[in-house]
Amino acid sequence: MPLSRTPVAAALVALLALGVPALAAPPAAAAVRLAPAGHATATATVTVSGEGSASAAPDLAVVGAGVEASAKTSQAALETQNKAAAALLAAVRAQGVADRDIRTQSVSLNPVYDYTGGTARLKGYQAAQSFSVKVRQVARTGAVLQAITDATGDAARITSVAFDLSDPAPLRARAREAAHDDAHAKAEQYARLSGRRLGRLVSLSEDASTSPHPAPASADTPGISAVPVAPGEIRATATVTAVYELD
Structure with missing residues (x-):
């Protein structure tokens, strides 16, 4: 009983009969693999803290x-x-x-x-x-x-x-601005040291902020008569934590 031939084997026999050389068959173990859809690469970030202060003469x-x-x-x-x-x-x-x-x-x-x-x-x-x-x-x-x-x-x-100060809000705002600028400058430095560019701001939080408080003065203020007093200056401080992306 003649052995059955697969379509591929039959085609090879036909090609040989016609004198056409058969093409080499691909190795049985070879396979084409599509790379799985890649996950989004995690964005590199830098986290820094910034400190700032501001002072003003008391009123x-x-x-x-x-x-x-x-x-x-x-x-x-x-x-x-x-x-x-x-x-x-x-x-x-x-x-x-x-x-x-x-x-x-x-x-x-x-x-x-x-x-x-x-x-x-x-x-x-x-x-x-x-x-x-x-x-x-x-x-x-x-x-x-x-x-x-x-x-x-x-x-x-x-x-x-x-x-x-009769209105401490502007002084607090200046302290926060100084803390933000300090954090941004640090982040830019870390980005440069890492060979990256500083990206967008991801988050910003205020860690601590102190109300304006008297600071001692080194000498009496001119113009104050009678009992000598030293008003000194009023100082406010702020601390923030900032997270930036690195491009």
Whole structure:
């Protein structure tokens, strides 16, 4: 029984019969493989942090001031304290401080005891009142302090002087701008060192930002009379983290 021939074998036999040389058949193990669709190559990025600060001269002084008086009776202590408080208020108003910038912080009336000999003996009473005074003309801060002490004498109490900005928002904005520029400059340097070009900004986050706070000055500011004070400068800082693509 003759062996069956495959179509390919039959064609070879026919070609040989006609005298046409047969083409060499491809190796049985050869195969054409299409490369699988490649996944998108991950974009190289650089992550940097930037720090920035800005400073400005203060345009506001907040004075903590008050009066205190002692007497044998509570009524006498309170009357003396009231007179001293009225004198304090009149003095700061005469220095150009507006009523909206004067605020009572506390009022107190307390007994005073003598503990000599191990027993408590009532000596009298102490009355006090404290105020927060905003001085919007910083150069007049010393004059305001002097006016308070001149008007109230031994009853005067100066508890604090803090310099600040009436509107800190612009200073904070400058600090953030400086932090952004610092981060961008660092990213550009890293891109150059890597032989790449800096691409688009992927993300930007603020890590920390401090409110403007007083910084000490090295010398008294000219123009401030009476009690010498040093306003120094107000400084705000910001820190950001930025992620950039590398092209």
